[in-house]
Amino acid sequence: MPHSVLVHSPATLSNLGCGFDVLGLALQAPYDAIRVTQTAQPGVRIRHLDPYDLPTDPARNVAGVALLALLRAVPEAIGFEVEITKGIRPGSGVGSSAASAVGSVVAANALLGNRFTKMQLVEFAMAGEAVASGARHADNIAPAMFGGFTLVRALEPTLDIVALAAPPLWVAVVHPQIEVKTIEARKVLPATVPLGLAVQQWANVAGLVAGFLTADYDLIGRSLADYIVEPARQALIPGLAEARARALAAGAIGGGISGSGPSIFMLNKTEAIAQSVGAALGSVFAELGVAYNTYVGPVATEGARVISES
Amino acid sequence: MPHSVLVHSPATLSNLGCGFDVLGLALQAPYDAIRVTQTAQPGVRIRHLDPYDLPTDPARNVAGVALLALLRAVPEAIGFEVEITKGIRPGSGVGSSAASAVGSVVAANALLGNRFTKMQLVEFAMAGEAVASGARHADNIAPAMFGGFTLVRALEPTLDIVALAAPPLWVAVVHPQIEVKTIEARKVLPATVPLGLAVQQWANVAGLVAGFLTADYDLIGRSLADYIVEPARQALIPGLAEARARALAAGAIGGGISGSGPSIFMLNKTEAIAQSVGAALGSVFAELGVAYNTYVGPVATEGARVISES
Incomplete structure (x- = not known):
């Protein structure tokens, strides 16, 4: 040994x-x-x-x-x-x-x-x-x-x-150097959620799992929406909405907050798109004057x- | 035409x-x-x-x-x-x-x-x-x-x-002749759910979808638990807990309330098991003196x- x-x-x-x-x-x-x-x-x-x-x-x-x-x-x-x-x-x-x-x-x-x-x-x-x-x-x-x-x-x-x-996917991640402690990120979560929102959320969870298992990129993209956690945490990550908008415009399938943040991830079909999306994510924080790192790589x-x- | x-x-x-x-x-x-x-x-x-x-x-x-x-x-x-x-x-x-x-x-x-x-x-x-x-x-x-x-x-x-x-599955359904109106069954639902329960529920939704798509019967069985709707509706269907217990003992993978009830469904690996499970489901309502029908058939x-x- x-x-x-x-x-x-x-x-x-x-x-x-x-x-x-x-x-x-x-x-x-x-x-x-x-x-x-x-x-x-x-x-x-x-x-x-x-x-x-x-x-x-x-x-x-x-x-x-x-x-x-x-x-x-x-x-x-x-x-x-x-x-x-x-x-x-x-x-x-x-x-x-x-x-x-x-x-x-x-x-x-x-x-x-x-x-x-x-x-x-x-x-x-x-x-x-x-x-x-x-x-x-x-x-x-x-x-x-x-x-x-x-x-x-x-x-x-x-x-x-x-x-x-999981199907072949390229991930672009931006880490803006804003401090978001996991414990703080948990505190902003709601204690209860409306049943209707919970249903929409588990419909998306079902869609996301099905999208991965059937390699259906469009379904993955449609299912990445988070109705419960992201609305509670988005105030902790200035630039999130703009980062998503630019990433989607650059061809990303979809994405959101990574873990409890502050990193933002986007899933992409190809390396070339993921590189563009990484640059698009970074551009938002460059304009905000926030230091950041980006990572691009496959699953x-x-x-x-x-x-x-x- | x-x-x-x-x-x-x-x-x-x-x-x-x-x-x-x-x-x-x-x-x-x-x-x-x-x-x-x-x-x-x-x-x-x-x-x-x-x-x-x-x-x-x-x-x-x-x-x-x-x-x-x-x-x-x-x-x-x-x-x-x-x-x-x-x-x-x-x-x-x-x-x-x-x-x-x-x-x-x-x-x-x-x-x-x-x-x-x-x-x-x-x-x-x-x-x-x-x-x-x-x-x-x-x-x-x-x-x-x-x-x-x-x-x-x-x-x-x-x-x-x-x-x-969906993988090959045999379904056993019992319809006890208790009236449960869809509108009434909706009224007993909670307006909000604790976030922790919602998370457990969407974990099971993810497991159920994955179980179907990978033909993993054990995963389907583990994932069929409903933490939100069944607890609210079980009082409308006397015999539900006993019916599930007998069905599982007879070899069912798992099951629950069908739609808004009163029917109860169980998923099974084979026709023979589904027949036994159908009989087990029926036996509960026979003992309760409630008229019932059973259906057994494949997906x-x-x-x-x-x-x-x-």
């Missing part, structure tokens, strides 16, 4: 417009590169090889908490050293904490001869994610683990994740995976 | 558990047999060849209103005589009015050289359905028109119906269709 493993763990889109808290998609880029090395010394030690100000105390770090959860299921007296190079900017809304949590447990599992199933690894990673978001959820973890398009059908009483086929068919081992 | 056409128009399940107001499924039986004959005399004349006490005034009859809507789009000065043999009991919750509305416009369209698209026919049929239910909706009309498994993604601003593949892959013409 290897002594040290390097894992590539992808950014992810969660919610996907109408599918708040349940749908997600893996991206090929950006990603975190996570090296985990097995040690005789018990416990977890974390080092960040990047400029972001993230905790290195394992009990306060998503990768640390995920690995500690995994270690509790391991009888051997071992530990892990972790080096995390974050390609995903924390707080951007494309699954930064999920990528670190998933990547670290996938690496540790490789060190342990892959004794755990992916569903067990999801449970460990969820423990890590809870540190960052304050809630137990898997809408970014599921696509980071399985790749492609995923549904978290239930967390309780039994975790039920369904990995689903990733694989989740977190071992790149090298020694 | 034919002078007289006989159409077979199927019963349908709407809602399908979690998919309130948007999902539906066509049954091979029961069905309405509808003969429409073109006349030189303008307008619509209706004759019911069955024991049910339904209006024959075309302005108050679902088939009549649907045909009058169709005639308004026809420049010729023609009319229709309609003979309806209802195999579907009115008020049973398996799309009785939708079957009559759809079957009559499909027949009229055949008489007119099929000049209207199925989507146009759905619009005419919806005008008819509104007479029976008091609301414009298409969750029974869509499967009656297209067959198989259908999603009504939107009624406004543009009617958007998606016909989806119909086709919607309303011409059987003979002359």
Whole structure:
């Protein structure tokens, strides 16, 4: 068995417009590169090889908490050293904490001869994610683990994740550097929703799932509308409406807020369109004088995976 | 072109558990047999060849209103005589009015050289359905028109119906002879729902659509739970919980209230299981001393269709 493993763990889109808290998609880029090395010394030690100000105390770090959860299921007296190079900017809304949590447990599992199933690894990673978001959820973890398009059908009483086929799609994401904390983004959500709106929302969820599974791009586009969460959160992301308008004009199929924001994603049929859409998204924030990053890349068919081992 | 056409128009399940107001499924039986004959005399004349006490005034009859809507789009000065043999009991919750509305416009369209698209026919049929239910909706009309498994993604601003593949499934339905009026069944619905429950519901909608499209029977079964509508309506249908319990014990995949009730449906993998499940469903109402009918049959892959013409 290897002594040290390097894992590539992808950014992810969660919610996907109408599918708040349940749908997600893996991206090929950006990603975190996570090296985990097995040690005789018990416990977890974390080092960040990047400029972001993230905790290195394992009990306060998503990768640390995920690995500690995994270690509790391991009888051997071992530990892990972790080096995390974050390609995903924390707080951007494309699954930064999920990528670190998933990547670290996938690496540790490789060190342990892959004794755990992916569903067990999801449970460990969820423990890590809870540190960052304050809630137990898997809408970014599921696509980071399985790749492609995923549904978290239930967390309780039994975790039920369904990995689903996705057609070829190119994603354009803009991350305007506005701070939107996940906990704040949750506070603006309504406690209750009118039944009629809920029906429209689940009609779109049905349409989106059907659009993915039948590779019907028009249906995907028609179904991306979010009647409940985006109206509550749009005030947190100035430029959102204009960004969508320009992206659609540039040929995007559709999109919305990524996760709890502030990133905005758009799905596209081709790389060329996705590049134009990325530029269109960026132009809105350039005009607003808000710093931003854009990412353009395909949907990733694989989740977190071992790149090298020694 | 034919002078007289006989159409077979199927019963349908709407809602399908979690998919309130948007999902539906066509049954091979029961069905309405509808003969429409073109006349030189303008307008619509209706004759019911069955024991049910339904209006024959075309302005108050679902088939009549649907045909009058169709005639308004026809420049010729023609009319229709309609003979309806209802195999579907009115008020049973398996799309009785939708079957009559759809079957009559499909027949009229055949008489007119099929000049209207199925989507146009759905619009005419919806005008008819509104007479029976008091609301414009298409969750029974869509499967009656297209067959198989259908999603009504939107009624406004543009009617958007998606016909989806369904795996081989056998349906068992029990119709306990309790009166549940659609309008009454709508009144017990909550005006608003907690966001968390709405999320669980659309997770199940996503699972159900994915289960159908990937022929994953277990996923279909797990996803059939309805957290919003069934809890509100279960008091209208004594025996529902016991019927479900016995059906699952007899091997059903899952099920729930059909439409606004009182019928209860269960989906099954085989005809033999569906027969046992039908008997189990019936046994509950036999013990309660409530008269009932059961139907067992496969999902119909086709919607309303011409059987003979002359």
